[in-house]
Amino acid sequence: MIIRHRSNPIIKPGDVKPSIEGYKVIGSFNPGATNFGDEIVLLVRVAEGCEPRKGYIRTPIYRFDDNGKGYPDIMEFDVSDPEVIPKDTRTVVYKGREYLTSLSHIRIARSKDGINFKVDDAPFIYPENETERYGVEDARITFIDGKYYITYTAISEDSWATALAVTEDFRSIERKGLIFYPENKDVAIFPERVNGMYVALHRPNNTRFGMPAIWYSESPDLLHWGNHKCIARTRDNKWESQRIGAGAPPIKTPEGWLVIYHAKGDNSVYSLFCMLLALDEPYRVIRRASVPLMTPTEPYETAGFFPNVIFSNGIAERDDKIYVYYGASDETTNVAITDIESLLESL
Amino acid sequence: MIIRHRSNPIIKPGDVKPSIEGYKVIGSFNPGATNFGDEIVLLVRVAEGCEPRKGYIRTPIYRFDDNGKGYPDIMEFDVSDPEVIPKDTRTVVYKGREYLTSLSHIRIARSKDGINFKVDDAPFIYPENETERYGVEDARITFIDGKYYITYTAISEDSWATALAVTEDFRSIERKGLIFYPENKDVAIFPERVNGMYVALHRPNNTRFGMPAIWYSESPDLLHWGNHKCIARTRDNKWESQRIGAGAPPIKTPEGWLVIYHAKGDNSVYSLFCMLLALDEPYRVIRRASVPLMTPTEPYETAGFFPNVIFSNGIAERDDKIYVYYGASDETTNVAITDIESLLESL
Numbered sequence: 001m002i003i004r005h006r007s008n009p010i011i012k013p014g015d016v017k018p019s020i021e022g023y024k025v026i027g028s029f030n031p032g033a034t035n036f037g038d039e040i041v042l043l044v045r046v047a048e049g050c051e052p053r054k055g056y057i058r059t060p061i062y063r064f065d066d067n068g069k070g071y072p073d074i075m076e077f078d079v080s081d082p083e084v085i086p087k088d089t090r091t092v093v094y095k096g097r098e099y100l101t102s103l104s105h106i107r108i109a110r111s112k113d114g115i116n117f118k119v120d121d122a123p124f125i126y127p128e129n130e131t132e133r134y135g136v137e138d139a140r141i142t143f144i145d146g147k148y149y150i151t152y153t154a155i156s157e158d159s160w161a162t163a164l165a166v167t168e169d170f171r172s173i174e175r176k177g178l179i180f181y182p183e184n185k186d187v188a189i190f191p192e193r194v195n196g197m198y199v200a201l202h203r204p205n206n207t208r209f210g211m212p213a214i215w216y217s218e219s220p221d222l223l224h225w226g227n228h229k230c231i232a233r234t235r236d237n238k239w240e241s242q243r244i245g246a247g248a249p250p251i252k253t254p255e256g257w258l259v260i261y262h263a264k265g266d267n268s269v270y271s272l273f274c275m276l277l278a279l280d281e282p283y284r285v286i287r288r289a290s291v292p293l294m295t296p297t298e299p300y301e302t303a304g305f306f307p308n309v310i311f312s313n314g315i316a317e318r319d320d321k322i323y324v325y326y327g328a329s330d331e332t333t334n335v336a337i338t339d340i341e342s343l344l345e346s347l
Numbered sequence: 348m349i350i351r352h353r354s355n356p357i358i359k360p361g362d363v364k365p366s367i368e369g370y371k372v373i374g375s376f377n378p379g380a381t382n383f384g385d386e387i388v389l390l391v392r393v394a395e396g397c398e399p400r401k402g403y404i405r406t407p408i409y410r411f412d413d414n415g416k417g418y419p420d421i422m423e424f425d426v427s428d429p430e431v432i433p434k435d436t437r438t439v440v441y442k443g444r445e446y447l448t449s450l451s452h453i454r455i456a457r458s459k460d461g462i463n464f465k466v467d468d469a470p471f472i473y474p475e476n477e478t479e480r481y482g483v484e485d486a487r488i489t490f491i492d493g494k495y496y497i498t499y500t501a502i503s504e505d506s507w508a509t510a511l512a513v514t515e516d517f518r519s520i521e522r523k524g525l526i527f528y529p530e531n532k533d534v535a536i537f538p539e540r541v542n543g544m545y546v547a548l549h550r551p552n553n554t555r556f557g558m559p560a561i562w563y564s565e566s567p568d569l570l571h572w573g574n575h576k577c578i579a580r581t582r583d584n585k586w587e588s589q590r591i592g593a594g595a596p597p598i599k600t601p602e603g604w605l606v607i608y609h610a611k612g613d614n615s616v617y618s619l620f621c622m623l624l625a626l627d628e629p630y631r632v633i634r635r636a637s638v639p640l641m642t643p644t645e646p647y648e649t650a651g652f653f654p655n656v657i658f659s660n661g662i663a664e665r666d667d668k669i670y671v672y673y674g675a676s677d678e679t680t681n682v683a684i685t686d687i688e689s690l691l692e693s694l
Contacts, residue, residue, distance in 0.1 A: 098555050131577075134556065157557040158577045181562055181575040182551045183530070204529045207554055208445050209481065210504040215528055219571055226571035228528040230478075230505045 002293060002324065002338035007115055009300050009332030016046050017121050019105060020072055023048040023060055026102055027305055028119070029327030031109070032139035033248065033314030034148060040316045041170055042109040042117060042325060043124065043139035043150065044333055047102040047305075050074050057084065057092050060103035061134070062127040070128055075099065089305055090330070097157075103127065104135035106152060108170055114316065114323050115335065124173065125165060131156050131178060136163070140313050142189040142249045144198075149222065151187040151200075154178065162187040162202065164222065179223060186214075186245030186313075188259075189222070190282065191252065198222050199282055201231075201246035201259065210234075212243035214261060216283040229283045232261075232275060239265035239292050240273070248315040250277065251322070253340055257282050260293065260324065260343070262311050270309040271295040272326070274346050287347040294336060296328070304329025349640060349671065349685035354462055356647050356679030363393050364468050366452060367419055370395040370407055373449055374652055375466070376674030378456070379486035380595065380661030381495060387663045388517055389456040389464060389672060390471065390486035390497065391680055394449040394652075397421050404431065404439050407450035408481070409474040417475055422446065436652055437677070444504075450474065451482035453499060455517055461663065461670050462682065471520065472512060478503050478525055483510070487660050489536040489596045491545075496569065498534040498547075501525065509534040509549065511569065526570060533561075533592030533660075535606075536569070537629065538599065545569050546629055548578075548593035548606065557581075559590035561608060563630040576630045579608075579622060586612040586639050587620070595662040597624065598669070600687055604629050607640065607671065607690070609658050617656040618642040619673070621693050634694040641683060643675070651676025 013025040027047035034041055050058035057077040064070050077084040077094055085093040092099050106125035109117040125136050134155035142149045147166050150173070154163040159182035167173045180187055183205035190199040197218040206212045211234040217225040234240050240263040250257040257277040264270050271292035278284040296308045312326035322343065324336045360372045374394035381388055397405035404424040411417050424431040424441055432440040439446050453472035456464040472483050481502035489496045494513050497520070501510040506529035514520045527534055530552035537546040544565040553559045558581040564572040581587050587610040597604040604624040611617050618639035625631040643655045659673035669690065671683045 097557065155556070158560065158580075159551070159553040159555050159557065161551075161575070177573075178575040179573055180528075181531070181549075181564070182553060183555070184528070202528075204506070204508075205552065205554065206506040206529060207552065208506050208530070209502070210444065210506065213505065217528070219573075220567070221571075224566055224568075224571035224573035226524075226526055226566075228508070228525040233505075 001342045002336045004298060004334065004336045005115060008298065008334040009328065010115055010335055011044060011109060011117055011119060011333035013331065016044075016107065016119050018048060019046070019123050019126065022051055022074065024051055027331050028107070029331055029333055030138045030311055031314045031325045031327070031333050032141040032150065033316045033323070033325045034141040034143060035316055035318065036148075036170060039110045039112060040114045040318070040323065042111075042314060042333065043141060044107045044109050044119065045104050045137050045139070045327070046107045046123070047104045047330070049102045055079055057086060057101065059092070059099060059101045061099075062103065062132065064130070072103070072127070100134050100155070102135070104137045106136055106139050114318060124170070125150070125152060131158070131161065131163065133157065138185065138313050140188050140249060142191055144189075144191060149189055151179070151189060153185045159183045160185055176223060179225060188246040188249045190250055190257065194280065194282055200225065201250070203245040212245070214244055214246055231277075231283050232285050232288065234263070237265070239263050239269070239271045239295065241265050242268070247272065247312045250282070251315070251317070251340065252279070253344065255344060256286055258340065258343055260312055260315065263292070268308065269296060270311055272310055272312055272324075274343050276344070276347055289347050293343070293346055294326075298328075300332055300334065301328040304331035306330035348689045349683045351645060351681065351683045352462060355645070355681040356675065357462055357682055358391060358456060358464055358466060358680035360678065363391075363454065363466050365395060366393070366470050366473065369398055369421065371398055374678050375454070376678055376680055377485045377658055378661045378672045378674070378680050379488040379497065380663045380670070380672045381488040381490060382663055382665065383495075383517060386457045386459060387461045387665070387670065389458075389661060389680065390488060391454045391456050391466065392451050392484050392486070392674070393454045393470070394451045394677070396449045402426055404433060404448065406439070406446060406448050408446075409450065409479065411477070419450070419474070447481050447502070449482070451484045453483055453486050461665060471517070472497070472499060478505070478508065478510065480504065485532065485660050487535050487596060489538055491536075491538060496536055498526070498536060500532045506530045507532055523570060526572060535593040535596045537597055537604065541629055542627065547572065548597070550590075550592040558588075559592070561591055561593055578624075578630050579632050579635065581610070584612070586610050586616070586618045586642065588612050589615070594619065594659045597629070598662070598664070598687065599626070600691065602691060603633055605687065605690055607659055607662065610639070615655065616643060617658055619657055619659055619671075621690050623691070623694055636694050640690070640693055641673075645675075647679055647681065648675040651678035653677035
């Protein structure tokens with residue numbers, strides 16, 4: 001059993017202050033999550049668009065001046081130009097290249113009870129180099145040996161890749177660069193080493209012979225990754241036909257590593273599923289649910305910026321409960337509460 | 348100056364014995380190259396199709412039996428089935444998924460003079476596991492500390508990735524698994540460590556915001572790779588507009604690491620270019636040629652299985668000359684002869 005909280009959505013775009021004058025917060029969603037002291041900390045993805053101007057599509061972008069110093073700016077596309085082709089709410093094509101209609105950054109939100117969050121006024125991880133020009137998205141937090149390792153999607157003209165950063169206090173942060181080259185996202189690092197190696201799930205793209213799937217990799221140092229294996233693929237059902245990717249870092253249980261993953265199915269509906277990986281061989285799926293843990297049903301899940309999306313990249317354990325934080329419709333942050341027994345039973 | 352040898356093509360499909368009865372060699376191209384003893388050894392990509400059958404597209408494929416044991420087989424597509432869509436000479440689409448019309452493996456060819464080669468009767472690297480189901484392609488050979496490290500493209504339903512194998516004698520070979528997850532190819536490992544780390548160039552895919560480009564990565568052990576950086580992108584000229592990728596392992600010169608790379612330009616024409624990377628910072632391009640080193644002009648380059656392709660992934664140094672081996676039109680192996688001074692002058 002998993003129960004959506006009655007206060008959902010718990011963080012809405014209107015709760016978040018824009019990072020820059022002239023920007024407009026259009027999404028506060030897909031949070032990473034962790035316990036930190038007596039609080040639950042979320043790393044919320046804040047997507048910002050621009051105040052509208054008639055006749056133009058306007059999007060924030062990170063630019064560089066002649067000295068290589070970066071600064072946020074606004075890019076304008078004249079809709080009367082035949083080379084400007086709006087693709088969907090998220091994307092515009094100009095001269096054959098895609099641009100995002102929003103620029104995302106990562107913002108901290110803190111809560112004592114896991115439901116009522118206070119969002120920082122300032123960004124925590126903001127685009128700051130060439131690999132992050134089109135934004136930073138979808139943080140995942142793994143606590144290992146006293147440090148919080150944060151993976152996030154870095155987007156640029158070189159497509160989307162995954163960067164690593166580390167913090168001990170959720171005030172300062174140290175960037176470690178790209179650990180998974182494009183096109184790759186949904187990187188969830190396990191909370192402990194397995195057979196002496198760090199372990200992660202990730203999702204390379206697959207544009208040719210199959211669909212994007214969940215892969216396993218190992219690292220001696222969290223920076224260099226190898227021994228790549230595809231461990232779970234899409235299935236021919238209405239929920240999982242298009243792509244699947246890992247959610248939050250796996251939870252260790254006596255029966256195996258419990259993974260909540262997302263699946264994109266028919267009609268671009270995103271749902272959550274569970275699977276279980278072998279404790280000593282986490283590249284081996286030992287059980288996989290046949291029906292979703294959650295699929296969009298509530299108004300905030302079936303309507304919004306990009307409707308019919310439930311996407312989770314953060315969970316927190318508290319008082320024997322699992323708080324599953326999730327983005328709905330690429331717009332809001334929500335929470336559903338369950339426990340390990342329920343998740344294992346769903347398999 | 349670079350001079351095509353008058354004996355080109357030096358290896359043609361007809362020179363190669365099929366690996367299996369019922370298969371038909373349609374390409375012997377894109378060789379990796381190295382000096383080995385007093386010989387030059389090529390690792391030729393051998394592409395095999397099937398003997399034709401009226402009303403069908405037939406393609407070799409690597410299958411697995413119920414015990415997980417692999418075996419080569421033939422897949423048939425009924426051309427009267429509306430779900431069967433031939434895409435080009437290389438690809439057929441069935442029920443929305445792509446399949447190759449050929450299965451490639453790697454074959455050894457040996458020569459005393461670098462021009463006249465004898466091709467082994469049996470394959471050297473043959474598809475043998477799930478990651479290689481659709482073939483192994485485009486080997487690159489790097490000699491480091493007494494061993495020959497071979498990278499090659501492994502193709503499967505999980506798309507194309509790069510595997511590593513190692514040999515000391517070009518008789519036995521040890522597979523090391525995937526070192527670059529999909530979608531990635533054109534992996535050229537440098538012949539020595541730089542600042543204590545192994546270094547490679549590679550080419551991730553870029554389906555969204557730009558074009559596929561040349562990336563740099565580092566490894567402590569050749570198995571785990573990180574510190575990924577995009578170092579050279581496509582340019583707005585007719586030769587390099589679509590994608591670029593590294594060729595053979597870089598050549599160390601006093602002026603920098605010399606790289607011969609391939610570029611796909613307008614009308615899908617593939618050419619070769621040179622660039623120079625800083626010796627101590629091989630992620631920094633210090634010079635890049637403005638015109639191609641070679642572009643298709645000869646009949647064997649402008650006609651063939653997939654016309655207008657010059658693609659090099661193997662070179663060998665001998666008597667102060669550089670033998671640039673290259674595939675033409677995805678069909679034959681050829682050689683052009685130059686020297687380091689000429690290559691540096693072309694920059």
